[in-house]
Amino acid sequence: EDQVTQSPEALRLQEGESSSLNCSYTVSGLRGLFWYRQDPGKGPEFLFTLYSAGEEKEKERLKATLTKKESFLHITAPKPEDSATYLCAVLQTSGSRLTFGEGTQLTVNP
Amino acid sequence: KAGVTQTPRYLIKTRGQQVTLSCSPISGHRSVSWYQQTPGQGLQFLFEYFSETQRNKGNFPGRFSGRQFSNSRSEMNVSTLELGDSALYLCASSKGNPTDTQYFGPGTRLTVL
Numbered sequence: 001e002d003q004v005t006q007s008p009e010a011l012r013l014q015e016g017e018s019s020s021l022n023c024s025y026t027v028s029g030l031r032g033l034f035w036y037r038q039d040p041g042k043g044p045e046f047l048f049t050l051y052s053a054g055e056e057k058e059k060e061r062l063k064a065t066l067t068k069k070e071s072f073l074h075i076t077a078p079k080p081e082d083s084a085t086y087l088c089a090v091l092q093t094s095g096s097r098l099t100f101g102e103g104t105q106l107t108v109n110p
Numbered sequence: 111k112a113g114v115t116q117t118p119r120y121l122i123k124t125r126g127q128q129v130t131l132s133c134s135p136i137s138g139h140r141s142v143s144w145y146q147q148t149p150g151q152g153l154q155f156l157f158e159y160f161s162e163t164q165r166n167k168g169n170f171p172g173r174f175s176g177r178q179f180s181n182s183r184s185e186m187n188v189s190t191l192e193l194g195d196s197a198l199y200l201c202a203s204s205k206g207n208p209t210d211t212q213y214f215g216p217g218t219r220l221t222v223l
Contacts, residue, residue, distance in 0.1 A: 008112050043114070043200050043214035044153075051209070087153065095166050096141070096208035100153040 001102070002027045004090055006101035013078055013108050021043075021073040021086055021104045029093025033071050035064050036087045044087055078108045112137065114203050114215035115209075122221045128189040131218045135182050135203030141165070142184035144176060147198040159184050160206055176193060198220045 003026040013019055025033065032051050036044035048057045050066035057064050061082065064075040073086055085105045089098040117132045118216035123129050131198075135142050143166075144156040155168040159178035176186045188195055198219050 035210070036214070041219075043202075043216045046211055046213055049209075049211055070222070089153075091209065093119065096158055096160075097155040097166050098145075098153075098212060099155070100145075102152045 002031060002087060002090060002092055002099040004089060004099050005099035006086075006104050009039075009102065010105045011107070013075075013106070015079055015108055015110050016077050018074070018076045018078070020075070021106070023073070023088035023101055024029075024069060025071070025088075025090045027090050027092045027099070030090060031093055033066055033107040034089045034091070034098065035071070035073055036089065038056055038085045051081040075106070080108045080110050082106065083108045113215055114124075114201060115201075116215040117186065118218060118219050120219045120221075122223065123138065123191050124223050125193060126146055127189060127191050128187065129220060131199055131201075131220075132182045132217060133186070133201035133203075134214060135184070135201075139203035139213075140182055140206040141204045141210070141212075142178060142182065143202045143204075144184070144186050145200045145202065146170070147200055148196075153200070156186070157167045158196055187212070191222045193222050196220060 005024045007022045035047040038044045048064040053068045085103040087103045089100040129218040141160045143158040146155045162178045178184045198217045200215045200217045204210040204212045
């Protein structure tokens with residue numbers, strides 16, 4: 001059965017303090033790994049898709065990387081507006097369903 | 111381009127009732143997926159519809175059903191509501207290829223009393 005584990009569950013940073021979020025996965029065959037950001041009371045907002053090990057994508061202060069067993073979301077010099085829950089999800093080889101991790105709740109203090 | 115819309119945004123029902131939720135996908139998107147989000151279980155896949163046909167189904171009881179119309183709009187129905195059905199119900203639309211990005215709506219918050 002597909003499994004996605006995110007760590008840490010919660011992370012508190014000071015503004016400007018860089019860090020990384022981890023997403024470990026166990027799937028029979030990975031077709032894609034997705035990162036989303038979710039604000040309280042809202043639906044997940046798409047950030048990145050990674051398809052193969054070694055791939056990297058960047059957007060503003062965020063950079064996502066992918067290996068054969070895990071993905072990292074690096075946050076450089078975060079700002080308070082980066083506070084949110086970050087979710088990763090995997091798309092297995094067969095089917096079109098996403099399997100989500102529990103998320104990392106990020107708080108950036110000014 | 112308008113995003114995914116869901117109606118209603120909030121619902122309060124009592125046990126035993128049934129409920130219908132609606133989702134309008136992004137224009138041009140043909141696939142609609144539904145997810146249930148709860149604090150304990152996170153986001154769990156319910157089912158996916160593509161071109162009016164259910165293409166994929168999660169591990170939920172038969173009380174959860176859905177359909178898709180010719181304009182790609184989708185509805186989800188939950189019959190005989192239970193307290194445990196209280197959750198945020200999210201729909202996501204994509205162009206239709208399984209590897210296409212799924213874009214989520216704001217969700218419908220269902221409370222069962």
